[in-house]
Amino acid sequence: MPEPADATAAETSGAHLDELLGERRAKLDRLRAEGVDPYPVGVRVGDSLAAVSERYADRLEAGASSGEQVTVAGRLVARRGHGKLAFCVLREADTDLQVMAAVDTLGVEGMARVADLDLGDWVAVSGEVIRTRRGELSVEARELTLIGKSLRPLPDKWHGLRDTETRFRQRHVDLAVNAGARRVFTVRAAVVSALRGELHERGYLEVETPLLHPIPGGALARPFVTHHNALDTDLYLRIAKELYLKRLIAGGLPRVFEIGRVFRNEGLSPRHNPEFTMLESYEAYADYHDMMALVQALVQRAAREAVGTTSLTYGGRPVELGGDWPRRRMLDLVRDATGRDDLDYDWPLERVRALCGQHGVGFDAAWGTGKLVLELYEKLVEGQLWDPTLVTDYPVEVSPLARRHRDDPRVAERFEPIVVGRELGNAFSELTDPDDQRARMQAQARARVAGDAEAMVVDADYLRAMEFGMPPMGGLGVGVDRLVMLLTDVHTIRDVILFPTLRPE
Incomplete structure (x- = not known):
């Protein structure tokens, strides 16, 4: 017209x-x-x-x-x-x-x-x-x-609405005058519908778990704290849904999922908003190999249904979501990036610290070898992985809820899908051994006492649920906001959240 x-x-x-x-x-x-x-x-x-x-x-x-x-x-x-x-x-x-x-x-x-x-x-x-x-x-x-x-x-x-801060504070105006903003949220709705559709077709049951938790758990993050007046007790906005969903698997539900908000009391950045949307799914008798196939199917279906293709352009560069995604062990990627083919988790701690220093990677004195290898990976490798890659076998030290690898107890059966240089999700063969889980939670609690505000606390109720017996299971988490960013070619998470958290005016 x-x-x-x-x-x-x-x-x-x-x-x-x-x-x-x-x-x-x-x-x-x-x-x-x-x-x-x-x-x-x-x-x-x-x-x-x-x-x-x-x-x-x-x-x-x-x-x-x-x-x-x-x-x-x-x-x-x-x-x-x-x-x-x-x-x-x-x-x-x-x-x-x-x-x-x-x-x-x-x-x-x-x-x-x-x-x-x-x-x-x-x-x-x-x-x-x-x-x-x-x-x-x-x-x-x-x-x-x-x-x-x-x-x-x-x-x-x-002149339109060019001030980005005003766009986010007055989203009603942004939607009224910017066709691009309307498209983003139309795509977002289609993405959520596609994720649900795929899981429903696979026999997953959609459930709702509490937003208010008596103990912050399920992720390494700083929680928001509130107070329940009638019970006179502190509660925490959930940082993850994981521990409640795994209780449902223990209760006999074979496949469950939830799409909903989680809250982390952390900084604002182009990739981080304190309130964001996660898909989490859990399946009895599955392992992380099954979750690799699942995340690939979910992302590819979301792309086809929301934007009509798996062949995208992001930031002016092509990215192909179709086909089978390659799988790379984290340690191998760090070896390639540092040129040290002999790097291993058995290296003395001082030697790994020296390698970090050679590559300008800072570290905390309390970190162990596994955490140092993770830091090398995040600083030297992750941002360079453009096409979809499944990065596998994370150190157990940084994977407190994941099962130890069946062939190498130093690493966990864990992977993250990386696309355009950023994490899109996280998945495990879930830890179902209550004694191993208790030991890892206690190690996390010691780290918390030592000053790590993001470390977990011991969740006695969850450990009790594990003691009733859990089947083997695979679990997957996908960041819905980041997936929408990828499919709409936007570069700040605030563009894909209708009302993002902003600093006071």
Whole structure:
């Protein structure tokens, strides 16, 4: 549709905002004085703008009338003309539809109402679907009603909403004027639907577990703390769903999953928001090899259903999500990056520290060999893995909930899928031995006492659940926000969360 002249293109760039607000307030007062309700209830709309546009996309010659009467509604985003004939554009989601308002059908009073409208107003229109002589699909208004008065002007189409902080603080405005923002959240909804669909088809049961936990567990992270007044006890916003979901497997549910928010009291960055969405799934009798196949299937289905392809471009570089993803052991990747083919977990601690120093990788004096190898990997390797790669066999030291590798007890049967240089998820062959789990939790508790605020505490209730017996199981976590970032080619997590956490104004 050709862009009509925007009646307020100069308003938001020239006139003072207070003056604009005053003018719109005056219109509101005048409407009320005339007995017009600017915020009516019970408005009935028969068709969406998209339905009308689709129905007549290839019908009606220029200058023809359909004979069909419709009632549509949307936000007024453009207007041109005056006097006896005016053209307005209504927008609903990503569909624009022209409305032709003529004095012959609306009368003088109706045309005065049209002239009194401001961009941003919500309007309902009843009339006949026509195609103008210029070939523009339109509704010829027989009745036009203001159904939601706008008191603040939207950013004009030339300047838009460019300040990113304002976009996030006023997401309602961002969605109203930025088609790109609307697309991101449409894709996000399709991603979540695809993930659910794949798991449902595989026989997984969707469940809901608590957001308030008596003990923070299931991940290495700093929690948010709150207080329950009636019970006079501290509770923690969940940092993961893992320990509750694994209880359900112990209870006899063979496959479970949950998609929901988790909370971590950590810093803000392009990849991190304190409140974010995770998919976690657990399956009895599976191991981390099964989870590798599952995460690949989930991501590929999400790509196909949400954006129509597994062949993407991210930051101007191609990335292919299709096919089988290669698997690489973490230790092998670090050996390649450092040029030390003999690097091993049996190296003396001082020798590994020296290797870190040679490559400019900082470390804490309390870290063991496994943590140092992980740090080398994260600093030297992870960011270079562009195409999908399954990085396997993480050190046990940094994997307190994962089963020891069946062939090498120094590492865990754990992997992370890495795409475009960032972690997309985390998965294990789950630890089901309660004695091993207790020892690892106690080691974490000692680290916490020594000053590691992200270390786990001993969860006696979870250990008791393990003692009733758990089947072998595989578990997978996928960061939904990061997956949406990948599929929409955006580079900050705040772009894919409708209302991200922001610093106080």
